[in-house]
Amino acid sequence: MCPLLKVIKAEAANFRTTSIRAGHARAGEATRSCGRSPNAWRVGEGGVNACSKTAAKTELRARARELRGEGKTYDEIVEALGVSRSSVSLWVRDLAPPARPRRKPDWGPYRERTRLAREEAKAAARAEVGCLTDRELFIAGVALYWAEGSKSKPYRIDESVIFVNSDPDVIEVYLAWLQLLGVDPGRLRFRLMIHESADVAAAERYWAELVGDGSAAFGKTTLKRHNPATVRKSVGEGYRGCLAVKVLNGADLYRRIEGWWCGIVGVGKRRQRESPA
Structure with a gap:
């Protein structure tokens, strides 16, 4: 080999060795300064x-x-x-x-719109009813009694005509129906059933004024014992208990009511069978 070429190769090998040693030295310094291992040391571009x-x-x-x-x-x-x-x-x-505070939704506008829509629907439905004929009131009264009145059972024959409800509007419709049937007001007896924790005297006055009869037609009020463990919703000034309305000597009337209801049921079933599928 040419002597000059040997000298060049030797110088190149020496340069590479010097460069590698210098790089290792710099890596050691970096390791000491930042606490990383030598293998983690790299020099970016x-x-x-x-x-x-x-x-x-x-x-x-x-x-x-x-x-x-x-x-x-x-x-x-x-x-x-x-x-x-x-x-x-x-x-x-x-x-x-x-922790983020929750914003309480404002239901006011929605509730107001719902209230107005409810009142509008009720007013429209009320207008649809208009005036009731005697026959329409008769049919409505039969259905009302059969839903809310006392009924005889096969295991307990009792043909009493007793109607109990807490809604004063329902009571007034029922009394109008009895009047339509020609029931003598003197045959009616009333009895209040109410929780003992309520204002009993005020409730008695309220129902007496509603039915428009003297206190002689009212029997002794039945007081329901208060149970503190029961959470009742019917409380406050609007709670007036339930009014029971009994028709004296009502066995014959009860049999007619049951027959009227059977007639209504028969018509309903027949219409159901005849209606197209």
């Missing part, structure tokens, strides 16, 4: 070393946890720091979610 990157990431993590403590969401932290959502989740997932 822009001159930014791993130690600087670690310091920046540590600062971002601390800032992310600080923002989370202030009640920021993941998206707000991502936007503020310019990092990925996965990094934010890794940094702050051990922190409790921020």
Whole structure:
């Protein structure tokens, strides 16, 4: 080999060895300064070393946890720091979610619209009824009694005509029906049933004024014993108990009522069978 070529190869090998040793020396210095292993040391193209990157990431993590403590969401932290959502989740997932006060919804406008719609529907339906003929009131009264009145059972024959309800409007319709049937008002007896914790005297006055009869037609009020463990909704000034209306010597009337109801049921069944499928 040419002596000159040997000299060039020797110089090149020496240069490579010197460069490698210098790189190892710099890696050792970086390891001592930032606490990382020599294998983790790398020199980037822009001159930014791993130690600087670690310091920046540590600062971002601390800032992310600080923002989370202030009640920021993941998206707000991502936007503020310019990092990925996965990094934010890794940094702050051990922190409790921020407590956010719930805004109480304003139901006022919705309830007002619902109230107006309800009143409009009721007014329209009331207009559809118009005036009732005697036959229409008769049919309505039969159905009303069979729904709310006392009924004889196969195992307990009782042909009494007793109607009980707490709704004063229902009571007035029932009394109008009895009047239509020609029942003498002198045959009617009334009895109040009410909880003992209510204003009994006020309730007695209310029902007496409603039926328009003297106190002689009213029997002794039945008081229901108050049970503190029971949560009752029917309380307050609007609670007046239930009024029982009995027709004396009503066996014959009861048999007619039962027959009328059977007639209504028969017509209903026949219409059901004849209606197209």
